[in-house]
Amino acid sequence: MTTSVAGPEADLSTTVPAPGRPAAAIDPGRVADLIAQLLVELGEDPTREGLIGTPERVAAWWSAFLSPDDAATATCFTESQLSDQLVIVGGMSVWSLCEHHMLPMNLQVTAGYVPDGEVVGLSKFGRIARHFAGRLQVQERFTRQVAEHLIGVIAREDVAVAVRGVHLCMSMRGVRMEEARTTTVHTGGRFGTDPVLSQQFLTVAAGQWGAP
Numbered sequence: 694m695t696t697s698v699a700g701p702e703a704d705l706s707t708t709v710p711a712p713g714r715p716a717a718a719i720d721p722g723r724v725a726d727l728i729a730q731l732l733v734e735l736g737e738d739p740t741r742e743g744l745i746g747t748p749e750r751v752a753a754w755w756s757a758f759l760s761p762d763d764a765a766t767a768t769c770f771t772e773s774q775l776s777d778q779l780v781i782v783g784g785m786s787v788w789s790l791c792e793h794h795m796l797p798m799n800l801q802v803t804a805g806y807v808p809d810g811e812v813v814g815l816s817k818f819g820r821i822a823r824h825f826a827g828r829l830q831v832q833e834r835f836t837r838q839v840a841e842h843l844i845g846v847i848a849r850e851d852v853a854v855a856v857r858g859v860h861l862c863m864s865m866r867g868v869r870m871e872e873a874r875t876t877t878v879h880t881g882g883r884f885g886t887d888p889v890l891s892q893q894f895l896t897v898a899a900g901q902w903g904a905p
């Protein structure tokens with residue numbers, strides 16, 4: 694099991710269209726006004742010293758969060774001798790926002806696929822993860838979206854995505870279980886029919902995460 698990629702000078706590349714963006718560009722001035730109103734409703738004085746500029750900073754953060762790197766084009770490189778090798782990219786950590794509570798969730802992503810004459814540019818994996826994290830999300834949908842995007846990139850179903858999430862809505866509110874981790878796994882194509890391949894992927898994914 695190795696991780697490999699062809700050089701960018703490979704002779705053929707293909708691209709896939711962008712997945713849907715969550716929203717049109719936001720109006721930072723309008724968002725800042727609303728944040729100032731929220732502060733008032735929460736019993737704060739947005740004009741006090743410590744809160745000067747806070748609504749603008751929060752609005753700038755929302756703009757940046759909703760405009761992550763574009764995963765629009767994932768490039769595949771021809772590597773005609775390469776097939777039946779399990780390629781796994783792990784250690785990708787992205788932040789998203791739980792859409793039920795608007796609290797952060799940290800998602801540790803491991804993605805794998807089996808190339809068949811083409812390989813995906815490795816840097817794209819992180820961009821794809823960040824792209825789908827930059828919106829109000831649930832971990833289950835995020836996992837599926839990353840998998841479906843990769844399926845589109847390689848034009849085959851042989852994709853596996855495993856995600857381990859830490860949700861602040863579990864840690865700092867409600868049940869307050871700070872050690873809780875949520876794991877979601879999508880396995881398609883050969884990962885769904887070949888138990889050895891599936892187990893190899895899950896073993897590597899679990900190794901990326903360390904102790905549960």
Ligand SMILES: [Zn+2]
Binds near residue numbers: 791792795863
């Ligand atoms: Zn939540």
